Amino acid sequence: MEQPVMDDVADSACEKAVVLLVDDEASILNSLRRLLRGQPYDVLLAESGAQALELLEQQPVNLVISDARMPGMDGATLLAQVHQRFPGTLRILLTGYADMATITKAINDGQIHRYISKPWNDEEMLVTVRQALALQHSESERRRLEALTQAQNQQLKVLNASLEQRVAARTAELQQTADMLDLAYEELKHSYVTGTEVFSLLANLRLPKPKQTNRQVIELIRVYCTRHGLDEASRRDLTMAAALYNIGKMSWTDSMLTCPVDLLPHTERDLYRSYPKQSESLVMTLEPMKEAAQLILHHQERWDGSGFPDHLKGEAIPLGARWLKLAVDFIELQRGLVLERQMNSDEALMYIRKYAGKLYDPALVEDFVNVCAEFLSDVTLADPTVQALGTRDLAAGMVLVRNLNADNGMLLLNAGKVLSTALVEKLIAFEQMEGGKYSVFVRVPEGAVT
Known part of the structure; x- marks a missing residue:
C-alpha cells in the first residue's frame, strides 16, 4: 500500500515547475527569463493577458508572474481570470507603481500570492519564486496525500467489512465443526458404554450363570442414577465402572473365580486384593474411561479405612466408588461370592445394614435399601411392617413374607404362611436339631410388639 505513494513523490520531484512570465515590454520578459535560466523551471513568455490565457489553456502552469499595467487586460484582471479558471496556479503581481487600487483588486479578485515592486531585487525575486513553488508543491502533496488517505480509508472499510464477513463465516464454520466434534465425541462415549457392557457380558461367560454378576450390578446402578437424577457424565462413568469392575479377575483360575472370598486360601488373598x-490398569489408558477407572480402583475401599488397595477412609473414598461397593456386595452376597452361603436379597441388605459405618457409608445404606426395593420385587426390608426375626422372637399371627429354607436348601415354609404357636415351636426344635440359626422374614400384625 505504501510503495505507490513513494513513487508519486519521486515522479513529482522529477517534474520541472512551469513559470509563465507576462509583460507587454519585451525587455522585462527577457530580463526575467535570464534571471530564471539557471533555475530548474520551464519558462513561458506572454506579451499580453489574452496570450497568457491561451498558453494556460494549452498546458498546466505552476506560477504566473504578471506585470500590473498592460494594454487591453491589466495584470489584476488577468490574475483574477487565472484564479477563476485555473485555481491551482499561483499568482504574483509585478508592479512599478504604487497603485493601491490595482494591488487591492489583485489581492481581492486574483488572490495573489505576493506582489513585487519594480525594479526588483534579483535575489529576492528568486527566493520569492522558490518559496511560492515550494508552497504550491507542499499544498499539492497535502491534497494528494489527503485524497490517498481517504481512498485508503475507504478501501480499509471495504476490507474490514469483507474481513468481518469472512471472520463471521469462518467462525460459524468452526462452530459447526466444533458442534459436530462434540456430537461425535458424545457418540463415542456412548459407544464406550455400550462396548463395556458387551465386553462385560462376554467376560462373564467364564463364570457359571449362577455366579454372573455384572448385568445385575449395571441394572442396579442405572436405577440409582435415575432415582437421583445424575447428570449424563456421572451416569456414564458409574455404568462403565459397573460393567468392568471385575475385569481384573479374568486372569484367575476357574476355581478361584467361583470361590467365596471368605474361603480363599491365604496364598490367594493377595491376588484377590490386587484385582x-x-x-483399573486395563481401562485407564482409554480417555473416556478415566473417571470410571478411578471408581473401579476404589470400589473395595471400606468406610473405616480397612479396604484396599489404598486404605482410603470415609469421604476420601469417591462417592461413586462407595455406591459401586454397595451394589457389588449386594449382588455378590446373593451369588455366594462373598460368604459360603448364598443369601437372598433381604439377607444381603441385612448384612449391609449390619456393617454400615464399617464397610459402607452409613449415610447411603437406607437410601440403597429403597433403591433395591424399587429394583427387585422380592425385597421386603423397605416395608416398615416387615422384620427379620430369629425363631425365638416369632409369635402366632405373624405372616411369612419370604420362603424359609433350611441351610441345605430344603423348603421349610412357603411365603404367605400364617404362623401359629405350634408351628413356631416346631421351627425352634428343627433349628436346634440342625445346629443352624435362621432369619425369618415376617410381617408383624399392627400393634404387635417384638
Missing part, C-alpha cells in the same frame, strides 16, 4: 488395581 481392583488390575481392573
